[in-house]
Amino acid sequence: MSYPSDTTTLVADIGGTNTRVALTRGTDLLSETVSRYRNAEFDSLTQVLEQFIADQGGVDPTAACVAVAGPVHNGTAKMTNLDWAVDEATLARATHAETVAILNDLQAQGHALGHLPDSAHVEIVKGAKSDSNQPQLVVGIGTGFNIAPVHNTPNGRIVTAAEAGHAGLPAVTSQDRALADYVAQEYGFASIEDVLSGRGLSHVYGFLTDGREMTGHEIMQACANNSDPAARETVKLCTRKLGQVIGDLALVQLPFGGIYLVGGVSCALGPYLTEFGMADAMADKGRFSDFVAQFGVYVVQDDYAALIGSAHYLNAAGE
Template identity: 35%
Template sequence: MSTLQGLAADIGGTNTRLALVDNGRVLEETIVRFRNADFDTPEEAIGSYLSGTGQPACASAVIAIAAPVDGTTVRMTNHPWTCDAGRIGKVLGGAEVTFLNDFEALAYSLDSIDPARLTPIHTPKRQLRSNGTRLVVGAGTGFNAASLFPTASGIHVGTGECGHGTLAVESEAELRLWSYLAVNRGRASIERALSGSGLREIYEWHCLERGQPIAAHSPAGIADLAIAGTDAVCLAAARQWATFLGRVVGDLILSFMSLGGVVLTGGVTRSLSRFLSEPDFLTALCSKGRQSQLVSGVPVSLLEDDFAALTGCASRMPRRGRVQRLPEVTI
């Protein structure tokens, strides 16, 4: 049986997205999303995908993982899975497996994004001269960022674990919220606020501050009620979340000097997109003291594409011809 060149996968804290790749191009008709909770291991999820697509094996795989990547075994940060390149390679019929950080993959996708999938959030009145450095920032199950910058030998991606820095606050009320987020943790990290669970905890704190009972709203439910404007506490939580996001994005612009622009992504970010064009986000983004003018000159957009990391994975995959012939493998 003929097998396509490779497999692209994006393993997040909640969902896994997979696609087949032909000569560096994601085959959109093969894209699927699985819930991690439906599988005991990443190998089981990948094996199920291969069975569903009729592909017994792949020549190579590039897999983006929501965790620091150092070597061939990666323990996920916000999920109990451990990804092992050797075990995954066996499921794929002996494929060469490469791991990337999930935001590393997103950064590699920036040059291939369809402009129609980018919604402008902040368009500067006077844009700075771009230095070519761009930043992708996102909040979902967790939070992270990565930069893409040009070098003499081509593009380079810089990654980190930005969600595990300490959350900055600028008022007494925010300090009380910070203390609530820090209970039994010693401190409040950025990810404790800027994530789905963080939105829920911000909502809980606002309920306690107002002396109101805490309803059993999910993060998605909080976002929906905030957008509808029917629940004042959900609305306050969403605006506080947007304020924190703006502040952190502004700090990251200064850290990476990403004058080429910022792309926002992530499921929670998209669910609260309405609040990104409101003063809470934009004021926090641009209020950077003596560097406010610099940050204000950087364009910000929202990526309406939940599968962009697959494109980034495909761009890092070895190209070995359109179709390879491999022996049939029983999995």
């Protein structure tokens, strides 16, 4: 199918492993155009976008927005887990779009809130009734870990960037401190992302098994199959650590509009978060326990959320 020039926008979600690209009309995602490319098969984002444009019959979008897994500053993105240069000039050349924008991937997820079907949200922790006019918080767990605070104001939505995954890992119990020491000995510093991410699952499994190796995917499979007690203990410990981190973030951000977990690891952990006590770990804040229990937590199960958020960002920027 061909699309007339300047009638569509191009949106992309660049992860550590794959890049998803699609076209939109306004804020409507054209699902038939959604394409996924393995980053290892390309040398640059330019090559991915040129391939997508060719796959779509040489489409000429009027605007383009890419969401990247890494910090963005002055129109330039530094990918955390991928050696690609991403900047507005490169994006404009690759797409021939008149308007271009680069967002952190969690910012794009924040712009998607309120624009996803109800079926995309699974409630994990029932807090007080969430009010979308109040601050919200997106927490991403996948190849890495990060957050994006969301503020809905009379002048529009503001989604601020962060690099929270590289903050220090909280240590409450003696086991927590031993885990932090284990990670620090291996990597020089015990960060949140070293435990709450795909590779973080492997680190925790190694900690619990005196160095045995297993990928995050294998750990989740073994947990589901109940074939390895250490895998279940890994998921249980990661669930508790996630609760601790989210409880801390809730006190910092006060997200009365809800906390939204996104990313592949979030979805994989989702079925175990209630069973393994994430809510209790989250609310274990002494005299502030009842206060933290007010915040609802949801897992977002929508692979296209960052694409949808990018489209809404472009639409709002053009108003």
